[in-house]
Amino acid sequence: MGHLLNQSGVIFCQEKIAFDHVKSGTINDSNYFVYYGKVASLEQHFQLQGKNYTCYAFSNPPYPFVRPAIFDDIFADELNFLEQALSNKNKIDKKKAFVFFKRYANQPILERTMREIAKYRRTSNENLAKRLENICLGFISQKMSTKLTHYLNKIMDKVSPVYSQVTWQIFTFFILLVTLLTTENVLETSFKNHPISSIFVGAVITLLATFIFSALAWLISSIIVFWQQRKIPSEYRQKMRNREPFQRLSKIVPLVF
Structure with missing residues (x-):
């Protein structure tokens, strides 16, 4: 948590922690101010698909600062399907692309990610992994988000081609x-x-x-x-x-x- 607070800056800390001014003064022509604040922290254990996870958060409402990669396990089957659907030439069959699209278009996270790709992707090589991470609120690893969006790009190029x-x-x-x-x-x-x-x-x-x-x-x-x-x-x-x-x-x- 200390690393997060140091990296996030004063405004972030002010929003998450209620500080009180306790002391101020002058040393060698420099002014200093001391603030004190307390904040509640939370350790949440939960289980999903038979696997145990622990999330750590602070402030009210809780802000997670240790986020387990839940979606790595949730999307394991989807990633496996995409890896098997890809040929040796790193291409995916149009029929399989439509099968995936129709099967998972109602899955909220993947559905939103495909809409984000359609809206914001500007080049064929652009990977929107960061947008998937934001959609998952950080509960996905960077490796998983990069691989998944790479395959979703190929799905979208078959389902919604950008040129002939x-x-x-x-x-x-x-x-x-x-x-x-x-x-x-x-x-x-x-x-x-x-x-x-x-x-x-x-x-x-x-x-x-x-x-x-x-x-x-x-x-x-x-x-x-x-x-x-x-x-x-x-x-x-x-x-x-x-x-x-x-x-x-x-x-x-x-x-x-």
Whole structure:
């Protein structure tokens, strides 16, 4: 508890403990103040699913400062299901993702976490473990919350996709094909006599092709995702992130050219 009070600051201590001013004075031109306060502490033993836990709290209402990882045991079966559902390539089957979603969408903690992922997740690699810890009020270990949200991200990407991967793969192929053909044409026809202008013309053609095909991919991907997301309630629909495949494409094209 001493560590918590030292880390949390004066305002936190003032809110949790009723202090009385008992002494003040001056030493070497510095003022000092002494406060005294008492607070009740609580040691709570309880049992869940045949396992014993102990929680320590203080103040009124009680504020837990030693929180057992209850949800590690509560979510053990869910984590086991997700680990088994994952393939060797670290991917999950769409059918199994929907099975999990339908089975656990009514479980308050997981349901709220999936809604938080849909609302706040901004990139595919973002892990919202801290939000799960807050939802569980700290009664879950950091390791468990990180693993669980990692798997929930994969569930949400199947249930509520953020872009059409197939669409972007097809259009990326055409863009790279145009880039290769343009580069080959420039090298064979005009590069020897007009190297600078040839590179400039080739770059402009590649740039135009990239943006035109990317715009089509963006549009088609958005339509497909909109159609796929209609199957689930709006609060579970992730925001589209066509920007991600476009940014990857933007890094590949210059290398090919």
